[in-house]
Amino acid sequence: MMKKLICFNVLVLMLVLLAACSSSTGGKQTIEVALWDENTKEAVNASIKAFNEKHPDVKVNVTYTPWADYWTKLKTSIGGGSGPDVFWMNGPNFYQYSTQGLIKNLEPFIEDDSDFSKDIYFPAVVDLYSLEGDLYAAPYFVDAVGLYYNKKLFDDAGLEYPNESWTWEDIEEVGMKLTDPENGVYGYVAHTVQSQSGYYNLMHQAGGYIISDDKTKSGFNTPEAKEAFNFIQNLIDKGISPSTQTQIETKPEQMFMSGKVAMLPRISVSAAELEGELGEELGVAPLPKGKKEASIVHGIGWAMNEKTKEQDLAWELIKSLANEDGNRVIAESGFSIPAIKGLSDVWKESLPSLDLQIFIDAQDTGVAYPVSERTAEWQDVETAEIQRAFLGQQTIDEALEKIGTKMDKILEEEQND
Template structure:
């Protein structure tokens, strides 16, 4: 402030001196006066860092991410005090429809979170900014993220999204229920057979306690089982469904058997009460969940909570998924949005994501920090299982065939349609959708 006042004072004095030397009323005097005032204004702006204000709209689907995102925004505003960053949280069930509609209408958020199933649709519609030129211009090192997640957000070899977090999977268990039943905690040696045997011992039908939850959902439910059974969801070239393969049918049948025997809540019960809620309320001994569930489950179960790697079938592993940040192609603030995106996906944002225990950071240097973020829970299982993970199944119209798949699997699990018949029908319908992909 003192420096600014000094500059203004000197400029003013200079104006007075020039006026005294040149007399009054001349055109030269007026021109010199205007130049002096302009110099004064410029000096003030340069020394106060004054810039034009702008608004950045940012969209996410997860409420528990909001605090971490706001912390990153505060860091961003240190270099962009003129920025007004507004965060909107929309529940995931409405997020994609509302976001797509707003973008197609020429509006929408400047910067928003993206997932694998919806990426190809948004990118092929021309709604996302091509980030490859910015990555190359700024020398951003994308090798700090797992290759599979990088590839998930590329179109024609160009990156349209930068990874934010991964969804590693593990088998959560309730230590208290295991201790009461006298059953040893699960570990990396467990197979499907071990799981079924031990889950039966942990089931108490009178107390409405389940040994395991065969989750009727894709990412944590039937997807890992399909992979472990040697089945597939979609072919490597993304042209053919794998829902009618022998391994896929065996995986769905395994789930149905557990439900029919009362070891797992039925598909109908899961429609009425979410699987995560059943486990979190202490009514199930085991739940196959994601790294993204650790934060909430630890709050619900505290020291009772444990986690290990998923039991193996014909093979180990699961389909790995992760979110990214993308930029609206219509945004009027491309550079500003890019700089905020870099903070969210770079060291600052990833360190905060890890420390806050919100989710598994995509930036590999911060994985160990995340694994230590909940001291009462040994989360190494999410890390050691990643080498067995494979790419998440997606295509251009993923969301369309996922609806078909989910409906057919629910019919199979409820017994409305035999498993093989349901999966054969689902594969046929999925193939019709895939044939329309460009």
């Protein structure tokens, strides 16, 4: 009996060892990828397929996490010693991830790799993801803000479409003519919930800034900021724009796609989705100017987990996603402007009914998305105080003063760290 038990135990042990060998040596190596927008799925899958042609024994798992949960889930998983090997990075979170050792410096990989050059990308997105001259996220696509409009609503009202000569006065004048309270139609969305598509642009157009060039001073407690936010309040008060409460309850882009908004400031990433809903009824123009022209530009990069155990394979995958072929497929999908300068026309041709050149031009003339080491922290303050003001819980002046004071303190602490 004892001999049978020993033999059985030996057999079980052998099976366990065989299973372990099968998963570690006979099985595939795995790379985990994380991002938040499933609209890029076809383009991402195409780049992964190209990667697998060179690395057939590597399995790539892609997880799409909704934006509302993405950063919390990512920070928790990386902080716990795991997390994805490769993932999307954005401007507001870049300094935190790069300075806290959460993502790898890609410069050593670039220096040893003749197939990768930073020179082919738009300089703005390279600068956005560089720290002391070293690149920490490979550029994937860039975006800018333009004015989308519903041609049918303009045609029904007998009005000319927006063009490059438009100013804030045109928004108010034409927006009022397009507003139809009886049918629940607004002329324009004055964003109070979305910063990049809304008030960031207006603050610069008023001659101000969000953060000073040396990253030591807030631009919220300035006369220019007050001018921008009073313009927003005026549009809401006149019924031209939906209120903040309405914008919270129903996303402005949903109202626009359902024909309840005539003009919508929005990033280039929305072009394909909006065109898919409105078709030939969709038009796009440059943002109307205030004292000056301004459109916030931004972009997304591919970062590598500092603790990845597959750094060489992760780098190869990042290259496949961010190289010319990877940028080409994201451009052909119509999703947004490829980060490689020479492929802009590919994106333009993906949606020929729209004048997408306005977004491309903004890469040279636009304003970089505002970032500092603790962007996410002062943006939380900004969002809370602005919403409180537009929900009637304080005045605009009180909100801007609070944001400026708290943001200045954060920026001062950054300088002293």
